[in-house]
Amino acid sequence: MSRAEPLYRLQLVDIELDQAARTLREVETALAGNPAVQHARSELAAAQKVYATLSAQVRSLELDSKSQEARLREAEHRLYSGNVRSPKELIDLQRDIEMLKRQRDQMGEALLAAMLEMDEAQQSVARCQQALDEASAHWEGDSVALREQRRAVQERIAAGNEQRAAIVAVVSPADLSLYKTLRSKKANGVAVAVVKGKACSQCGEAPSSMLLQQARGETLVMCPNCGRILYSV
Numbered sequence: 001m002s003r004a005e006p007l008y009r010l011q012l013v014d015i016e017l018d019q020a021a022r023t024l025r026e027v028e029t030a031l032a033g034n035p036a037v038q039h040a041r042s043e044l045a046a047a048q049k050v051y052a053t054l055s056a057q058v059r060s061l062e063l064d065s066k067s068q069e070a071r072l073r074e075a076e077h078r079l080y081s082g083n084v085r086s087p088k089e090l091i092d093l094q095r096d097i098e099m100l101k102r103q104r105d106q107m108g109e110a111l112l113a114a115m116l117e118m119d120e121a122q123q124s125v126a127r128c129q130q131a132l133d134e135a136s137a138h139w140e141g142d143s144v145a146l147r148e149q150r151r152a153v154q155e156r157i158a159a160g161n162e163q164r165a166a167i168v169a170v171v172s173p174a175d176l177s178l179y180k181t182l183r184s185k186k187a188n189g190v191a192v193a194v195v196k197g198k199a200c201s202q203c204g205e206a207p208s209s210m211l212l213q214q215a216r217g218e219t220l221v222m223c224p225n226c227g228r229i230l231y232s233v
Contacts, residue, residue, distance in 0.1 A: 003218045004231040007179050008192045010167045017160045018189065020153050027150045031143060040135040044128040051121040058118050061111040068107055072100040175220065182228060193223055195232040202226055 075097045079090070168176060182191035193202040195212060205225035207215075215221040215232040223230050 002216050002231065003175070003220055004192060004215060004229050006167055006171050007175060007220075007229060008194070008231040010164065010171065010179065011183075011190065011192045013160055013164045013167065014183070015189065017157060017164065020156045020160065024150065024153045024157065027146055027153065031146050031150065034135070034139040034142070036135045037132070037139050040128065040132040044125065044132050047121065047124045047128045051118065051125050054114060054118040054121050058111065058114045061107060061114055065104070065107045065111055068100065068104050072097065072104055075100060178220070179229070186228070191229060192231050193226070193228040195230055200226060200228065200230065202228055 075093060079093050079097060171179075179191050183189050190202055193200045195201065195207075195215065198212060199206040200223045203223060203226040205223055207221070207224060207230060211221050211224075211230070212232050215230040221230045222228065
C-alpha cells in the first residue's frame with residue numbers, strides 16, 4: 001500500500017460526508033418552513049388585516065349613522081312639537097333637518113359600500129384559510145418523507161464518521177495535517193489527485209516517471225503543477 005492510499009480513501013469519505021452535510025442542511029431548511037405554507041400564511045394574515053380594518057370602519061360608520069339618526073329625530077321632534085314658533089327659527093330648523101337627511105343618506109351609502117367591502121374581505125379570508133389548510137395538508141405528507149430522508153442522512157454521516165476515524169488512526173499526524181491544509185486551500189476540496197493515464201486527474205500535468213514510481217511507494221509526491229498529493233495505483 002502506498003503512503004498516499006489512506007489519504008485518498010480518507011478523501012473519498014470526507015467528500016461523501018461533505019455531500020451528506022449539504023443534504024442534511026437542505027433537509028433541515030425545508031423542514032423549518034415550507035415556502036408554499038409560508039406564502040399561504042402570509043396571504044391569510046394580509047387578508048385578515050384588511051378584514052379587521054374594514055370591520056372597524058363599518059362599526060365606526062354604524063355608530064356615526066345611529067348618532068346622525070338620533071340628531072335627525074330630535075330635530076324633527078322639535079319641528080313638530082309646536083314649541084318652536086319663530087318663523088325664522090322654523091325655517092332654520094327645516095334646513096337643518098334637510099341637511100341631516102342628506103348626511104344620513106350619505107352615511108348610509110358609505111356604510112353599505114363598507115359592508116360590501118367587508119363581505120368581500122371575509123370571503124377572501126375564507127379562501128386564504130382554505131389555501132393554507134390545503135398547503136399545510138400537502139406539507140404534512142412531504143414532511144414525513146423529509147424526516148425519513150433526514151434520518152437516513154444522519155445514519156450515513158454517523159457511519160462515515162466511524163469509517164473516517166478508522167482511516168485517520170493509520171495516518172501519521174504530519175500527513176493528516178498536510179492533507180487538511182491542501183483540502184482547505186483547494187476550491188473543490190480535493191487534496192489527493194489520482195494519476196490517470198500517467199497524468200494528474202485534477203490539472204492534467206504529466207509528472208516524470210520517477211515521481212510516478214515514488215508515488216506508488218512510501219513517499220508523498222506532490223503534483224509539480226497544482227501541488228496536490230499524487231495517488232498512483
